Amino acid sequence: MKIRTSLIPVVVTFLSTVLSWPPAASGQEAFPDAPGRDTLILACTQCHSMGKMISAELSADDWEFMVYDMIARGAPVHQEDIEDLTRYLQDNFATDKQ
Numbered sequence: 818m819k820i821r822t823s824l825i826p827v828v829v830t831f832l833s834t835v836l837s838w839p840p841a842a843s844g845q846e847a848f849p850d851a852p853g854r855d856t857l858i859l860a861c862t863q864c865h866s867m868g869k870m871i872s873a874e875l876s877a878d879d880w881e882f883m884v885y886d887m888i889a890r891g892a893p894v895h896q897e898d899i900e901d902l903t904r905y906l907q908d909n910f911a912t913d914k915q
């Protein structure tokens with residue numbers, strides 16, 4: 818089989834993209850490790866993806882409401898984890914965070 822030399826740059830580009838995936842984190846992590854993170858991943862990804870947290874654009878007060886709203890819908894969050902989870906969401910995703 819004859820290798821078409823014109824394809825080599827294309828293949829090299831493709832391979833280097835695939836091999837370096839995912840791209841190096843640029844600065845901030847979307848879901849940094851902190852109290853509440855495990856609860857979020859376990860309880861809040863059963864019905865939808867974590868993308869909801871990023872796209873929601875909620876204020877700190879709205880997040881507090883949202884946690885209870887989701888628990889009412891069936892999110893399995895223990896009473897003692899509610900505070901950490903709420904603070905985690907507010908710290909990382911509230912539109913009015915300090």
Ligand code: HEC
Binds near residue numbers: 869884887891892894
């Ligand atoms: C029992 C299923 C279920 C679980 C578990 C769940 N959600 Fe939801 N969530 C929904 C539904 C249904 C909606 C509304 C429909 C939609 O937007 O997909 C929603 C929507 C949302 C939205 C978007 C609201 C908006 O205004 O855009 C956010 C944010 C959210 N959920 C956060 C959470 C968090 C935080 C948790 C964990 C505490 C959680 N969800 C767990 C079912 C669930």
